Amino acid sequence: xxxxxxxxxxxxxxxxxxxxxxxxxxxxxxxxxxxxxxxxxxxxxxxxxxxxxxxxxxxxxxxxxxxxxxxxxxxxxxxxxxxxxxxxxxxxxxxxxxxxxxxxxxxxxxxxxxxxxxxxxxxxxxxxxxxxxxxxxxxxxxxxxxxxxxxxxxxxxxxxxxxxxxxxxxxxxxxxxxxxxxxxxxxxxxxxxxxxxxxxxxxxxxxxxxxxxxxxxxxxxxxxxxxxxxxxxxxxxxxxxxxxxxxxxxxxxxxxxxxxxxxxxxxxxxxxxxxxxxxxxxxxxxxxxxxxxxxxxxxxxxxxxxxxxxxxxxxxxxxxxxxxxxxxxxxxxxxxxxxxxxxxxxxxxxxxxxxxxxxxxxxx
Amino acid sequence: xxxxxxxxxxxxxxxxxxxxxxxxxxxxxxxxxxxxxxxxxxxxxxxxxxxxxxxxxxxxxxxxxxxxxxxxxxxxxxxxxxxxxxxxxxxxxxxxxxxxxxxxxxxxxxxxxxxxxxxxxxxxxxxxxxxxxxxxxxxxxxxxxxxxxxxxxxxxxxxxxxxxxxxxxxxxxxxxxxxxxxxxxxxxxxxxxxxxxxxxxxxxxxxxxxxxxxxxxxxxxxxxxxxxxxxxxxxxxxxxxxxxxxxxxxxxxxxxxxxxxxxxxxxxxxxx
Numbered sequence: 001x002x003x004x005x006x007x008x009x010x011x012x013x014x015x016x017x018x019x020x021x022x023x024x025x026x027x028x029x030x031x032x033x034x035x036x037x038x039x040x041x042x043x044x045x046x047x048x049x050x051x052x053x054x055x056x057x058x059x060x061x062x063x064x065x066x067x068x069x070x071x072x073x074x075x076x077x078x079x080x081x082x083x084x085x086x087x088x089x090x091x092x093x094x095x096x097x098x099x100x101x102x103x104x105x106x107x108x109x110x111x112x113x114x115x116x117x118x119x120x121x122x123x124x125x126x127x128x129x130x131x132x133x134x135x136x137x138x139x140x141x142x143x144x145x146x147x148x149x150x151x152x153x154x155x156x157x158x159x160x161x162x163x164x165x166x167x168x169x170x171x172x173x174x175x176x177x178x179x180x181x182x183x184x185x186x187x188x189x190x191x192x193x194x195x196x197x198x199x200x201x202x203x204x205x206x207x208x209x210x211x212x213x214x215x216x217x218x219x220x221x222x223x224x225x226x227x228x229x230x231x232x233x234x235x236x237x238x239x240x241x242x243x244x245x246x247x248x249x250x251x252x253x254x255x256x257x258x259x260x261x262x263x264x265x266x267x268x269x270x271x272x273x274x275x276x277x278x279x280x281x282x283x284x285x286x287x288x289x290x291x292x293x294x295x296x297x298x299x300x301x302x303x304x305x306x307x308x309x310x311x312x313x314x315x316x317x318x319x320x321x322x323x324x325x326x327x328x329x330x331x332x333x334x335x336x337x338x339x340x341x342x343x344x345x346x347x348x349x350x351x352x353x354x355x356x357x358x359x360x361x362x363x364x
Numbered sequence: 365x366x367x368x369x370x371x372x373x374x375x376x377x378x379x380x381x382x383x384x385x386x387x388x389x390x391x392x393x394x395x396x397x398x399x400x401x402x403x404x405x406x407x408x409x410x411x412x413x414x415x416x417x418x419x420x421x422x423x424x425x426x427x428x429x430x431x432x433x434x435x436x437x438x439x440x441x442x443x444x445x446x447x448x449x450x451x452x453x454x455x456x457x458x459x460x461x462x463x464x465x466x467x468x469x470x471x472x473x474x475x476x477x478x479x480x481x482x483x484x485x486x487x488x489x490x491x492x493x494x495x496x497x498x499x500x501x502x503x504x505x506x507x508x509x510x511x512x513x514x515x516x517x518x519x520x521x522x523x524x525x526x527x528x529x530x531x532x533x534x535x536x537x538x539x540x541x542x543x544x545x546x547x548x549x550x551x552x553x554x555x556x557x558x559x560x561x562x563x564x565x566x567x568x569x570x571x572x573x574x575x576x577x578x579x580x581x582x583x584x585x586x587x588x589x590x591x592x593x594x595x596x597x598x599x600x601x602x603x604x605x606x607x608x609x610x611x612x613x614x615x616x617x618x619x620x621x622x623x624x625x626x627x628x629x630x631x632x633x634x635x636x
Contacts, residue, residue: 018513026384033377122581200545205552232524234383251376258374
């Protein structure tokens with residue numbers, strides 16, 4: 001890597017006066033970033049309890065203090081978290097003070113999480129039916145049998161929320177309460193730039209091209225706001241008011257953002273076509289495994305949390321859920337943050353777990 | 365050009381250094397004669413021209429081939445065959461290795477990609493010039509006073525706002541969206557074409573082709589699905605009592621226990 005050098009003379013006169021200060025700040029920030037490079041991610045203890053293909057189901061171990069303070073835990077209905085295929089789920093348990101999982105455990109909930117793993121060439125023909133019926137469905141059935149219960153609570157995040165909606169519509173009796181986080185339902189809202197960009201993609205070519213590397217999808221997401229997402233956030237570190245801990249938080253998030261798994265070709269092609277191009281979910285024309293996915297069939301309580309400043313899932317894309325569900329117990333709530341902020345910002349870390357926990361407690 | 369956003373192993377220090385360097389380049393523009401100097405008649409056209417030039421260059425290098433491409437940004441609009449298609453994985457063969465008529469199809473696709481990239485470049489130019497104009501229109505009060513680093517950082521924030529607004533206005537246009545899709549489609553078509561060449565070659569050497577391997581995977585998937593269904597069905601209903609052990613409590617264990625134990629042993633070690 002080339003060392004950063006700033007030549008004061010090129011700025012000329014008074015404007016060059018702050019170049020030494022700038023150079024110092026760059027050197028200091030760079031040194032601290034290097035120190036923070038090896039930060040760890042994921043903080044709560046968990047064990048793998050089931051796997052199918054590349055998918056692994058984890059059960060989080062109860063926190064000691066939760067086990068002590070919440071004697072009702074063993075009777076609590078299990079909560080399964082279904083994350084997106086396009087990102088890693090550890091963002092929900094990034095660090096102790098920003099961990100949705102930890103907050104849920106501390107509330108005495110019994111938490112399971114699906115890790116979809118890294119599809120390789122052997123998985124290029126995995127389709128959405130596989131993911132919904134066999135991978136997500138397999139996780140649900142394993143939990144129900146092993147816990148000896150007839151239903152669980154399901155928490156779907158982003159694309160995982162879409163899969164959770166599909167599963168709930170198809171298997172009503174297995175899901176008692178559904179929570180969705182930054183989950184799109186209407187993919188054709190006018191402010192959905194991602195949807196506009198992929199509207200004319202040839203999904204048959206996409207399918208034939210093989211698995212899509214995670215980096216390709218990252219570039220797509222970064223291209224939505226390239227200067228903000230690839231430049232400004234680093235330059236802001238020069239403002240000089242971030243301590244080492246804040247810098248480590250920053251690096252943790254960066255690590256997660258750029259750590260994306262590859263996407264199975266067929267499942268991705270189907271997702272683009274069925275959801276982004278044809279908007280089948282809200283139109284009621286989606287079929288998975290030959291069965292129609294009817295959102296009106298979702299009659300159980302639903303809590304839908306979405307970000308008001310989301311550039312990937314615009315709030316309107318998610319809020320549209322209210323008018324499609326059959327549930328009479330729907331709670332929609334827009335949080336004043338962005339897409340990533342829902343998982344990792346201070347606001348998200350405080351507000352979202354509290355809302356989920358209190359909502360679930362009211363629906364035992 | 366090294367680009368930390370296109371690497372599997374993300375390096376935040378590298379990304380930071382790159383952003384700091386570009387920030388310094390911007391400062392050079394901010395301090396052009398007249399721009400922000402108190403008392404002097406500002407030369408807005410020089411500032412706008414410099415900003416637009418820098419931004420256009422950056423858009424070309426970082427976004428030139430759209431988000432679906434890996435290496436095309438490094439070589440600009442003249443991206444080569446491998447570069448154009450490599451976002452979907454490295455290719456073992458080039459168009460030159462294919463039979464003549466197949467190679468022609470590949471070269472046609474390369475030419476198509478170059479043509480689309482040239483069209484994209486005109487949008488980068490439009491965005492850059494619009495952003496620069498927005499900036500010089502708004503900078504007014506922010507430009508006065510003695511230059512400080514904090515003042516420069518405020519100007520930078522203003523510049524990013526202007527640049528993102530211009531970018532958003534253009535990339536939402538229908539024709540731009542269509543162009544993005546055409547680029548992705550041409551890239552995918554090129555990759556599929558090259559794989560087709562590879563398939564014919566491996567057949568000639570008696571090696572299993574991608575299609576044959578896919579067919580095997582499909583069979584394997586079907587078998588695994590059936591096995592999983594059988595296992596689940598077995599877990600869901602209690603086993604019939606074993607005559608030899610009936611009456612000694614053997615059938616009293618919960619039906620789910622054996623299957624659960626087996627699966628637990630198979631499960632992978634947690635990563636995090």
